[in-house]
Amino acid sequence: MHPRGLFGALLLAAALSTATACSPPPEPPSPSASNGPMTVAVDQFRDGYASGTIVLQVTNTSVSGFTLVRAELSDPRFADGAVWTGSTRFEPGQTTSLPAVAASPRCAAPSTDDTPAAEDAAPSVRLRLADGTERLVRATDPHAVLGRIHTQGCFEATVASLVALRLDDTLEPSAEAETTVLTLRAGPPSAPATAGLSTGGPWGAGAPRRASVTLTSVEGTTLLAEDPAQPWPRGVVLAPGSTVKLSVRPARCDPHVVAEDKVGTLIPLRLEAGDSSGVVKAEASPALRAALYGFVGSACGWTGQRP
Numbered sequence: 001m002h003p004r005g006l007f008g009a010l011l012l013a014a015a016l017s018t019a020t021a022c023s024p025p026p027e028p029p030s031p032s033a034s035n036g037p038m039t040v041a042v043d044q045f046r047d048g049y050a051s052g053t054i055v056l057q058v059t060n061t062s063v064s065g066f067t068l069v070r071a072e073l074s075d076p077r078f079a080d081g082a083v084w085t086g087s088t089r090f091e092p093g094q095t096t097s098l099p100a101v102a103a104s105p106r107c108a109a110p111s112t113d114d115t116p117a118a119e120d121a122a123p124s125v126r127l128r129l130a131d132g133t134e135r136l137v138r139a140t141d142p143h144a145v146l147g148r149i150h151t152q153g154c155f156e157a158t159v160a161s162l163v164a165l166r167l168d169d170t171l172e173p174s175a176e177a178e179t180t181v182l183t184l185r186a187g188p189p190s191a192p193a194t195a196g197l198s199t200g201g202p203w204g205a206g207a208p209r210r211a212s213v214t215l216t217s218v219e220g221t222t223l224l225a226e227d228p229a230q231p232w233p234r235g236v237v238l239a240p241g242s243t244v245k246l247s248v249r250p251a252r253c254d255p256h257v258v259a260e261d262k263v264g265t266l267i268p269l270r271l272e273a274g275d276s277s278g279v280v281k282a283e284a285s286p287a288l289r290a291a292l293y294g295f296v297g298s299a300c301g302w303t304g305q306r307p
Contacts, residue, residue, distance in 0.1 A: 037062030040125040040139040042146060047262040050283055054082060054145060055097040056125055060090035067130035071098055075123040077150045078103040105153035155278035162273055163213045163238050164190040169287040171295060178299045179227045182246040186238040211274030213238045218246060223264025225251040253300035265289045
């Protein structure tokens with residue numbers, strides 16, 4: 001080869017070697033919903049609303065079976081992971097819902113970067129197989145369950161820092177057999193004051209102050225409805241020590257619906273706390289729930305008990 005040609009070839013080889021050496025190493029692939037032999041979707045069934053239980057719907061997309069022993073959801077909007085443990089066999093194509101209780105939400109002020117927006121959050125699930133291997137899979141959330149739970153949990157924490165709300169365990173008699181009376185009581189707050197409740201808005205600047213909680217309306221349930229003769233109160237400030245009477249009637253006299261009731265004794269209270277608003281559900285105790293089922297049975301002309 002001519003010396004000039006040989007020199008040019010050597011320069012080209014050196015340039016290619018330098019470019020390769022300076023190129024950054026490829027990034028590892030991020031978890032994906034289609035990554036590996038399984039996919040995961042997050043959802044929530046109606047009977048999990050009161051307890052905050054979600055389900056991790058795992059699908060075996062491979063051609064062979066495996067046994068799953070642990071699944072942990074990780075989401076930057078929540079303090080800790082939601083964990084399921086057990087031993088479940090997944091045959092090819094099989095989908096199984098694994099229950100897990102959602103962790104406490106991170107409720108940092110929106111002005112910080114500690115809590116990503118719902119659309120920016122990237123939940124993932126770490127799955128452990130019976131043979132000890134683990135896989136990290138990006139989880140889908142088709143019904144925006146985690147965003148809803150996070151928003152709801154943070155508003156409930158705000159309300160709990162201002163006032164404690166509960167329903168009495170017993171019903172008050174009514175003049176009409178078709179109605180009865182629930183008593184909602186407001187007590188001292190059961191949690192520390194939420195940072196950010198200030199004169200500048202829920203997360204704004206200004207001297208902190210203790211905001212008030214106002215009951216703007218009450219919503220009916222699958223089991224209970226408003227008594228037209230005694231409308232539910234609206235615009236009531238729920239200061240510690242106050243009470244609110246709620247006259248209720250059966251929403252419907254359908255034994256099938258009542259027998260399968262899951263959320264009919266969770267009373268949705270639409271509230272304003274400071275400059276924020278939302279819904280907090282007042283949960284009936286076991287004693288009150290039994291009393292309500294008995295009332296509905298009696299008012300509907302059944303045996304006086306839940307069918």
